[in-house]
Amino acid sequence: MSHHYATIQFLRQQGYRLTPQREMVVLAILDQEGHFTAEEVYRQVRRQSEAVNIATIYRTLDLLCDLGILTAFQVAGEPLRYERADSPSHHHLICRQCGTMIDLPDQVLHPLQEMLLDQYNFAAEFRHIAISGLCARCRDAQT
Amino acid sequence: MSHHYATIQFLRQQGYRLTPQREMVVLAILDQEGHFTAEEVYRQVRRQSEAVNIATIYRTLDLLCDLGILTAFQVAGEPLRYERADSPSHHHLICRQCGTMIDLPDQVLHPLQEMLLDQYNFAAEFRHIAISGLCARCRDAQT
DNA sequence: AATGTACTTGCAACTCTTTGCAAGAACGAT
DNA sequence: ATCGTTCTTGCAAAGAGTTGCAAGTACATT
Numbered sequence: 001m002s003h004h005y006a007t008i009q010f011l012r013q014q015g016y017r018l019t020p021q022r023e024m025v026v027l028a029i030l031d032q033e034g035h036f037t038a039e040e041v042y043r044q045v046r047r048q049s050e051a052v053n054i055a056t057i058y059r060t061l062d063l064l065c066d067l068g069i070l071t072a073f074q075v076a077g078e079p080l081r082y083e084r085a086d087s088p089s090h091h092h093l094i095c096r097q098c099g100t101m102i103d104l105p106d107q108v109l110h111p112l113q114e115m116l117l118d119q120y121n122f123a124a125e126f127r128h129i130a131i132s133g134l135c136a137r138c139r140d141a142q143t
Numbered sequence: 144m145s146h147h148y149a150t151i152q153f154l155r156q157q158g159y160r161l162t163p164q165r166e167m168v169v170l171a172i173l174d175q176e177g178h179f180t181a182e183e184v185y186r187q188v189r190r191q192s193e194a195v196n197i198a199t200i201y202r203t204l205d206l207l208c209d210l211g212i213l214t215a216f217q218v219a220g221e222p223l224r225y226e227r228a229d230s231p232s233h234h235h236l237i238c239r240q241c242g243t244m245i246d247l248p249d250q251v252l253h254p255l256q257e258m259l260l261d262q263y264n265f266a267a268e269f270r271h272i273a274i275s276g277l278c279a280r281c282r283d284a285q286t
Numbered sequence: 287a288a289t290g291t292a293c294t295t296g297c298a299a300c301t302c303t304t305t306g307c308a309a310g311a312a313c314g315a316t
Numbered sequence: 317a318t319c320g321t322t323c324t325t326g327c328a329a330a331g332a333g334t335t336g337c338a339a340g341t342a343c344a345t346t
Contacts, residue, residue, distance in 0.1 A: 015323095016323085016324095017311085017312050017313075017322090017323060017324070018312075018313095019311075019312075019323095019324065019325080021324080021325075022324090037302095038302085038303080039302085051325095051326090052325090052326095053325065053326050053327075054302095054303090055303085055304080055305085055325080055326070055327080056324080056325060056326075058302090058303060058304075059304090059324085059325085062304095074217075079301085079302060079303085080302080080303080093259065093263060093265045093267065095265075096268070102263060102265060104263070108255075108258070108259075109255070111254065111255070111258075112251075112252070112254070112255050115251070115254075116236065116251075116274070116276075120236060120245060120247075121278070121279035121282075122236045122238075122245060122274075122276055122277070122278055122279070123276045123277040123278075123282055124236070124274050124275070124276040125275055125276045125277070126274070127275075131259070131265075131267050131269070132267070132268055133259075133265055133266045133267040133268045134265070134266040134268070135264070135265055135266075136264035136265070139264075139266055158293095159293085159294095160292090160293060160294070160341085160342050160343070161342075161343095162293095162294065162295080162341080162342075164294080164295070165294090180332095181332085181333080182332085194295095194296090195295090195296095196295065196296050196297075197333090198295080198296070198297080198333085198334075198335085199294080199295060199296075201332095201333065201334075202294085202295085202334090205334095222331090222332060222333090223332085223333080
């Protein structure tokens with residue numbers, strides 16, 4: 001899903017119509033690195049064309065999430081962020097005090113995942129989670 | 144923290160002023176069982192007095208979170224929910240196929256919590272999390 | 287009890303996101 | 317190439333929550 005044409009084709013395959021707006025959004029998100037907000041995609045798209053409404057951006061990003069091309073996550077109090085689903089799976093530690101975000105590799109959750117499968121017979125799917133807490137500095141500052 | 148007077152005193156101890164608005168919010172949340180939204184607290188408080196603004200409700204709930212009297216959590220796509228911090232911590236496994244909810248004792252997350260503290264120096268706070276995945280039955284049905 | 291200051295509140299405006307609805311457009315069928 | 321259906325979009329308004337600012341008030345000080 002790294003080339004925009006593949007994504008466009010996939011859209012059509014799923015029975016969605018190919019509109020210029022959707023194509024521009026797809027192009028814009030392939031340009032982004034890491035995670036991005038709807039607002040950022042909007043600004044990027046607007047550089048190409050005035051004729052796009054922010055509501056369409058939101059709807060398209062939502063659609064791309066449903067199709068598994070994007071994943072979304074939210075840091076409390078901040079706008080929703082999107083990320084390409086083909087980027088390596090990872091999670092975030094977010095300090096509730098200072099807002100620092102620490103990237104967390106996927107495998108950190110493997111032990112928990114195995115445990116839930118063993119003891120609860122439940123196949124947990126951690127797509128893109130954000131764990132809230134206190135970072136080292138804010139914890140030190142508190143005491 | 145089960146009696147409202149204790150909470151009120153605690154507020155004052157921390158250097159916050161005791162206003163009728165804050166007292167009414169504290170009384171209202173002690174009335175609630177389980178989790179509740181800002182809107183629900185607002186309605187409850189409005190039954191006592193017209194003279195409270197929704198912004199004050201939000202600010203007070205926010206303050207009570209900071210003080211550790213409440214915790215907040217959000218189910219995606221739903222309004223933020225608050226819960227008394229002294230209620231027993233509970234988590235859920237939610238099957239994305241059949242919707243079954245499995246209760247999860249708090250200590251299940253302890254190993255992960257310790258690991259994050261050890262290796263990332265991050266004090267994770269798991270309050271009322273919902274883990275999505277597939278339960279045993281739906282997994283069997285799929286193969 | 288009156289006063290001053292700093293904290294709080296109410297209000298209105300604003301941010302982020304979603305939604306209803308009518309107008310517009312993609313695309314399969316003719 | 318045209319038509320019709322159905323999907324999409326733009327627009328405006330609404331929902332959820334936050335914020336700046338001026339007015340109000342709790343509380344320590346006198």
